Structures are given as structure tokens and as C-alpha cells.
Amino acid sequence: xxxxxxxxxxxxxxxxxxxxxxxxxxxxxxxxxxxxxxxxxxxxxxxxxxxxxxxxxxxxxxxxxxxxxxxxxxxxxxxxxxxxxxxxxxxxxxxxxxxxxxxxxxxxxxxxxxxxxxxxxxxxxxxxxxxxxxxxxxxxxxxxxxxxxxxxxxxxxxxxxxxxxxxxxxxxxxxxxxxxxxxxxxxxxxxxxxxxxxxxxxxxxx
Numbered sequence: 001x002x003x004x005x006x007x008x009x010x011x012x013x014x015x016x017x018x019x020x021x022x023x024x025x026x027x028x029x030x031x032x033x034x035x036x037x038x039x040x041x042x043x044x045x046x047x048x049x050x051x052x053x054x055x056x057x058x059x060x061x062x063x064x065x066x067x068x069x070x071x072x073x074x075x076x077x078x079x080x081x082x083x084x085x086x087x088x089x090x091x092x093x094x095x096x097x098x099x100x101x102x103x104x105x106x107x108x109x110x111x112x113x114x115x116x117x118x119x120x121x122x123x124x125x126x127x128x129x130x131x132x133x134x135x136x137x138x139x140x141x142x143x144x145x146x147x148x149x150x151x152x153x154x155x156x157x158x159x160x161x162x163x164x165x166x167x168x169x170x171x172x173x174x175x176x177x178x179x180x181x182x183x184x185x186x187x188x189x190x191x192x193x194x195x196x197x198x199x200x201x202x203x204x205x206x
Contacts (some may be wrong), residue, residue, distance in 0.1 A: 007186035012048055014193035019045050021197055025204045033083050033150060034203055040076040041196060067110045067118050071103050074125040077157075081132040084150065085139075098128070123168055126161040133158040149202045152195040160188040 022028045022038040029035055047069055082095045106121040133154050140148050167174060167181050174181055 004180055004183050004186070007183045007190070011186045011189045011193065012052075014190050014197070015041065015045055015048065018193045018196040018200070022200045025200055027203045027206070028200050031203060033080070034200065036076070036080045036083055037150075037153065037196070040073075040080060041193075043072060043076055067106060067121075070118060070122050070125065071106055074102055075099055077125075077129055078132070081129065081136065084136050084154070085132065119168070123165060126165050126168075129161040130158060130165065133161070149199055149206065153192070153199050156188075156192040156195040160192050163188055 019038070019041045022034065022041065027034075028038060047065075050065070078095060078099060082091060085091060102121070102125065106118065109121065110118050136154050137151070137158065140146075140151060140154075164185065167184065171181070
């Protein structure tokens with residue numbers, strides 16, 4: 001197996017373990033914040049299942065679902081982060097306006113312009129996730145007396161999405177020095193899924 005194949009296999013295995021362990025823990029299912037993140041993991045697992053079935057069983061690639069993946073990932077991630085920041089009416093309106101604008105712009109760009117610009121929508125999504133996780137982490141620094149079991153997940157999200165922005169901006173240079181960005185991305189998802197498993201275990205113990 002190549003390094004890329006090993007990283008893909010490890011990432012999918014950790015994703016499966018994280019989702020199954022979350023589903024199997026009552027506190028995770030009942031907790032609003034962890035439940036929203038569990039739904040996100042379920043979405044990722046569903047996408048990976050579709051991809052594996054299409055490529056290795058039916059021998060074709062499904063490219064048409066990519067814009068839907070970008071949009072749904074954005075909506076589920078921002079729903080999770082919105083709950084983390086607060087549930088006030090003002091915050092919900094701001095998130096709702098931003099989400100609606102993102103969805104409309106993404107569909108317009110993909111359907112009426114060059115489909116490749118969907119990558120820019122993904123970068124915008126990753127930038128907003130990075131900013132929101134930084135805000136959440138700074139907020140938790142001010143509330144040190146409160147133990148937040150989701151800090152590992154916030155940290156992993158920040159690492160994953162900020163690094164993906166960095167990789168996108170330096171894509172040309174990275175390709176020239178023969179670094180496989182997919183392997184880096186898979187390792188980052190491994191960190192995220194491992195953090196999810198740890199957080200779910202801590203919730204079970206609490």
C-alpha cells in the first residue's frame with residue numbers, strides 16, 4: 001500500500017469508529033451540541049460510502065455531487081459552530097443570512113459560471129470555519145473555570161481547516177515540490193476523527 005492509501009484507510013476507519021461510538025453513547029445522542037457534530041460525521045461517512053461504492057464497485061466517479069457536498073458540509077459545520085457560540089436570535093439571524101448567501105452564490109457560480117470556481121466557495125467556507133473556531137477557543141480561554149469537553153474537536157477543526165486554506169493558497173508551489181496534499185488532508189481528518197472519539201468517550205464518562 002502507498003502512503004496515500006494508508007492515510008485514506010486510516011481516515012475512513014477512524015471516521016467509522018467515531019460515528020459508531022457516538023451513536024452507541026446515549027449522552028452523545030441526547031446532547032444537542034454533540035448530536036449536531038454526530039450528524040456531520042454521519043454525512044462524511046455517507047459521502048465516503050458513496051465514493052467507495054461508485055469507484056470500486058461500479059467503477060465510475062460521481063463528480064456531480066461535489067457542489068452539494070460543499071454546501072451541506074458548510075451548513076452542518078456552521079450549525080454546530082453556531083450552537084457552540086450561542087443560540088440567541090441575533091446569532092441565528094446572522095448565521096441564517098450568511099448560510100443563505102453562501103448557498104445561492106455557490107449554486108450560481110457552479111451552474112452559470114466555470115464549475116471549477118466551486119473550490120473558491122470551499123475556501124470561503126473554510127475561512128469562516130477557521131474564524132469561528134478561533135472565536136470559540138478565545139471565548140473558552142476567558143472561561144477557564146468551565147470545563148469544555150469539546151475543546152479537542154474545536155482545536156482539530158482549526159488545525160484541519162486553517163491548514164487546508166494554506167494548502168490551497170500554496171497549491172502551485174506544493175505540486176512543484178511533489179508533496180501530496182491529499183495525504184496531508186487525510187492525516188488532518190484522522191486528527192479530527194480521533195478527537196471526536198476522545199470527546200465522545202469523555203462525554204460518556206461525565
